[in-house]
Amino acid sequence: MKQTDLNVFEQYESEVRSYCRSFPTVFNRAKGSKMWDEQGREYIDFFSGAGALNYGHNNDQMKDALIDYIKEDGITHSLDKATTAKGQFIEAFNDIILKPRNMNYKMMFPGPTGTNAVESALKLARKVTGRTDVISFTNGFHGMTIGSLSVTGNAMKRKGAGVPLEHAVTMPYDRFVSEDLETLEYLERFLENGGSGVDIPAAMIVETVQGEGGINAARFKWLKKLDEICKRWDILLIVDDIQAGIGRTGTFFSFEEAGIDPDIVCLSKSLSGYGLPLAIMLSKPELDVWKPGEHNGTFRGNNHAFVTATAALEYWKSDDFEASIKQKADMTHDFLHRLVENYPELKGTVKGRGLMVGIACEDDGVAEEVAAKAFELGLIMETAGSNDDVFKLFPAMTISEDELKQGLAIIEESVKNVVKEPVLN
Template identity: 55%
Template sequence: MTTTAPVPTVFDTVESEVRSYCRAWPVVFDRAEGSRLYDENGRSYLDFFAGAGSLNYGHNNPVLKQALLDYIARDGITHALDMSTTAKRAFLETFHSTVLAPRALPYKVMFPGPTGTNAVEAALKLARKAKGREAVVSFTNAFHGMSLGSLAVTGNAFKRAGAGIPLVHSTPMPFDNYLGGRIPDFLWFERLLEDSGSGLNDPAAVIVETVQGEGGVNVARAEWLRALADLCRRRDMLLIVDDVQMGCGRTGDFFSFEEAGITPDIVTVSKSISGYGLPMSLCLFKPELDIWEPGEHNGTFRGNNPAFVTATAALQTYWRDGVLRERTRVQGNRIERALVDLCADHERDGASYRGRGMVWGIEFTRKERAAEVCHRAFEHGLLVETSGPESEVVKLLPPLTVSADELDEGLDILARSVRETG
């Protein structure tokens, strides 16, 4: 019997080997709506990946789409660097009145470039400039982006190795529960700060995710975050919260740090801030930190006006009241109940779950099983990805707008996929 090798596609022959998601989901997608994608053959896939958190309001959200179409149809400005435009003004006014003012947050808004790592680079640069120090403290299993400054405060060894040079001026500390609760919170950190022989230079800042998405859905307790904020205040360190993936409502509140009742000095926001999957990021900081010289940090695409348009529409649609926040709480509880049952059914496999709001993870004793579950889920029409340093966690990141029926459908596929990989 002879077999014919598949004909290489243009993706195989022209596109770089660096591509990744298309290897896990080897179909050609053609269109998307709400919580579903469709391949070129018309097959539907329920999306519990949501553009790695960039599509909190679903694919081609009709309200956001109409705002964008209207803007384009009237020849609205597309590219303007940091020039003033009507689209930027509308976004700033809406962001201030809808998000900042109701939370009594004093932040100035900076547009550092279109991606999350742009925002992180700006935050690190600003912290060092403000404090006149080089060192930054990060946490185990952190992920902050793929550019050099962001990689220096990222924990994943595989991603760090891609830098090709030493990544310096940062020191990792244990994230919440990294040591299984055996050591009091921040005991090691405080000891290093107090000891002039520790080798830790006085840090300019600490950067943290309240929930480590790429790191394995590791959830920091509110009390741990409050203790960290207090430590930063006492030791004259700026607190940077990276809310790139967990902001814009992913954990319920608009900002993931709200539950802890803290006000970080600097906050990075990206992914779902545009609401439509358009590139956009923000670096937010307290007014006294606004010490930039004009043009000191810039970028050609730091003024994505179509993203301003959809971001404004998203804020006006979903954040003028508490409806989405309550919906996220209810849907999150629905996911948790399903995972309680799933893990009870697979207790002998060491199944465990963790999460908050609408981000959840499942881990098994056999680490390879996470990838097997994701593969089987794809075969059944559900998109979920792995996370964690060894890709050992199945991560659930459905759109916040997913319907109850779609959520149940996805959770049923997930349970079936776990059973079939046992």
């Protein structure tokens, strides 16, 4: 088979491409937690499609369900018509995910990506409350369309909008300033004081663990207080669970252990389970005040994704799956803490929850060097944070313990190469 020249992408694809610069090879096959390039070189995948492949590549039960559906000429494109595939997903999601958690949400299918879910959530919050502004948080990332960018913190991404990003107010995330400053007291003072210049917003939007923003995990007590403030002031709470949800932090929804009750939840990425585009916006039934067609999209309702998403929900019928995620997360956290202790030159801090973790490096460029060396040694992982100061571990939830250990060993070897002299305990 003829191999693809990397110059094809350099010559014909837009300069906006990014991941192919970090991983300069041509991939052509993937299975489970591994990828292979055209030269046959094997890589362990700790990237997981930026959280879109929590169940790994080409999961057999999802693949078989999809192939059967296609071979039977199942509906592919349907806008928001009623289809068998959509009906089966709705019933399974309600029975397997919502009911056991005593959750009552209406499901809305916007366009098939995460930013579509966020845009619909912002629009609904403003429609329901009649208010304009939305409070977001420092280092938050919610998507690349205009509404989503307005509640995103990253300066480079915001600048790309090319127009003023309005009707959003940014407040400090948990521990943004320091460990000691209670940021929600600061926020609430703005709501209380008529001279603050901050109007009562339609909603607050938050990630319980900030992915692109640097693997910043909010404390449960902070999330609880945020929920209480929203309820006290009749402000809708939107949880963006696009990257942190679908098991990434250990439970299906990232906010479960915090015990909070969001009004709106945005899901995408690993919702389909197979890497197919699918997004959903969950809202409390009393908030579902849309007029028919008031928010729509040509590709809302991706039937192939409904098929794989329904198959993926089978994992959540038993508590064993969550237990397996916790076991692998504990192993990963233990490794990261040992790594920071054994290599003080890394000047690292462990961050995150579950299998959404990383190490923040104090010195500029170190995290990028570690990720680049890991790629040379056969591991794919990315960096995060406003200055790319965190190397970020996103192994699949279905990864075997042996593969997990192999990947962690490559990370240690990469760190050793970058900082040179370890201090062994």
